[in-house]
Amino acid sequence: MPRQTRKRLAWLDALRGLAALTVVFEHALAPLLPEVRLPVKAVFDPGWFGVMAFFLVSGYIVPASLERRASLRAFWISRLLRLYPLFGVAAAAMALLALLGWDDPHIWWRTRPVPLVLGHLTMLQNLLGMPNLLNVLWTLSYEMAFYLLLTAMFTLGVNRRSITGTLGFTAAALLGAGTLPVTLLSAGGSGRMLTVALVMTTLMMAGLAAAIRGSGAVRHAGAILIGLTVLTLLAVNQSYPGPWRGLLILATMFAGTALYRAEQRELSWRQAGWVALVPLAGIWLARADAGTQTATVAAWLTFAAGLALRHQKMPRVLTWLGLVSYSVYLLHALLLESVEWFWPEPLAVPLNLRIAALACVVALLLGLSALTWRFVEAPAQRLAKRLVARTPPDRKIEIGQPDAAQGRGSSSKADQTS
Template identity: 45%
Template sequence: MSAAAPPAVVTAVPVPRLAWLDALRGIGAMAVVAEHLLPWFLPALRPYWFNLGVYGILVFFLVSGYIIPTSLERHGDVRAFWISRFFRLYPLYVAVIVLVLALAWWVPVREAVPRDGSAVAAHATMLLDVVSVGGVADTMWTLSYEMVFYLLVTALFVTRGHDRSGLLSMLFAAAAVVVGLVASGAVLVGGWTAYVSCAGFVAGLACVVRGRFRTAAACALGLMGLAAVLLSSRVPWLGAAVLAVMFAGTAIHRWERGTGSLWPVAVTTALVGIAPLWAIESGWWWVRADVWLTTIALAGATFAGGMALRRRRLPRVLVWFGLISYSLYLVHHPVLKYFVEITGDLRRADLPYQLGMAALALTVVVAVSALTYRYVERPAQALGRRLSHRSGHGLQGGGEARVAGQDAGDDRVLGHEEGQVPDRVRDHVGQGDAVR
């Protein structure tokens, strides 16, 4: 009699630990695409009880704050961190700039972009909005705050202050309230801010990456970014509020790991909620108390829902949208502009035609984003990973703190979203419809 066959072992397929973050990115990306698509194609369906674009921004910045600092801590190497960030962000960013400039004969570059060297300097650093320079693609303004966050996180890491995210989130939220009450706009104005920040950015990062005067350079860059947000950004209170939200995301991660408290997040939420209510520069419809607070509540609930489902299998389409979210963010706005240039004004067309054109435009946006992700983002990320792994240089005098249990393959930078109204339709939908 033959021996009985051993019972089959059924192994559960593990759920990727950070798939929920990609799903959140997917939700945020599609919210911002909808914010830009609806005014052009289906204005009757655009919600006004909350703002889709701001909702998407807040979700993205919470995700960024949650994962980016721990990425640096896991590497324990600021050189590897910045190499990976460069190859994650710049290749697609430069490709979109080239596309927009190449087609400027057909759809002109935005009037908000200076026609001088200050635009080149601001685009080179991505510090566009914090030096009051418009991006060639409307959605690029949020990259400014992502970059400032990187600079601040690096400075905190080299000075061993990176575990104070809860305190920092509250301080930035309080700054948003105070600055909103006293500042009507940028204090430092003029193209010189773009030139100075570009020179400091290049010199400082060269020191950080090469390891010479690393701590001093990182601190100088962090102070420069902070000064730019508070003194030369277009809307200082909004910049401070964005940084508060990002550090709140970090505080949530500390709490989840048992190394921090959650109450600073509650304080930050309350302060960010009231920040625009009495701000001097707050005349947009989306900062009305009911709209602003509802938008914040929805973004927070979405992030909390994602955390609650983080160990469950999530819809693949949302995770996939999250993977291509950076492409969706940078590509969708120019593509929608070109689409409208071809089709003409669709806002007064019959509803079936509007629905058909909206579906077609969305299909084109997703297809182009998938292609740029496949042929621009992924090869650049792979190259960045190879170069960062070869660096092999630990942080000098800054601690080698790492976060265990996270796969390096999960170290992705989210897309960044916004809610501006396209230039071509701004006069039709009203000034109050623009996020900026």
């Protein structure tokens, strides 16, 4: 990546680094500092803060990378090689921990291995009513849903209607809270779960193939198929963290895109102000949970501060953490699973030893993340660039224009993918 490009995007890396650290802190509380876990989460949920910051960053930059290249092929090559290599390493490491007896996976991994493997291969396991192999993998299901919806919108030429997406998912979260079913399709036996996974995977793969390789009506039909499949899963088949939170996550990502468009002068800041309804809806929906409310507000304020300071020099430690944040996010769960196996009763361990263990975990995590970035993530991204350079252009697609209600502005291009 050109140095100037990295400098312009340093504020996004800094936000990722901060988000990764807060998620690590959240997950370290139970195995190492359980006495403070509930008091902390009662006033501020660090995990929710971290993932909401991550989703805002994804919403801000990922759609821009698709529009910059204007190629679904290039977009999916980049996305798959961004996510799957390290995903595979983390999954293999988790399987090794299970074989060693250091972790006890959900019983369905013994009784329903085929549907669970298929669900994880699509990264949509959380929308298919399946337990995650690693507890942190649930966020990747919403990332993948966002990518699929972007693909459908780009193909149909409505990809710039970010405010429409923001308000639509916000309204769905508000109206669906307490009424939308959970795992309606996948609930039942192993056979039913496998059938749903096979059907949904087939529909999405067929839709993607049509959108990428088809033309005219076939391409549009594929986009509609993708959109309907993903929206169905979001509406009736989510598991953790539940329907309204999942829908609000999609609203958050589309809000991040709207803020990007305002920053690039495709929208006015006044028009982009509609995104304020997203955190307001989150505060209302979490009215019985002060910790989630404060985390939501803090994530939005932190993102706003980063956006305001985007031209300033960012702390190098945070930008480096942002660079390796995906490794930090996936690998910390493995280390903490090991700690929990060694110390099943943390309150029986002296506090000073637990604090020392936390410091060791963080140091080891940063070292491992540096290694996986160098030997897994960076080579995969270099491969993606080579493959994209040899990728033939898509058939002509009319790139969508902003909503009439959003106004028109100068089109601009993102510098890189996230």
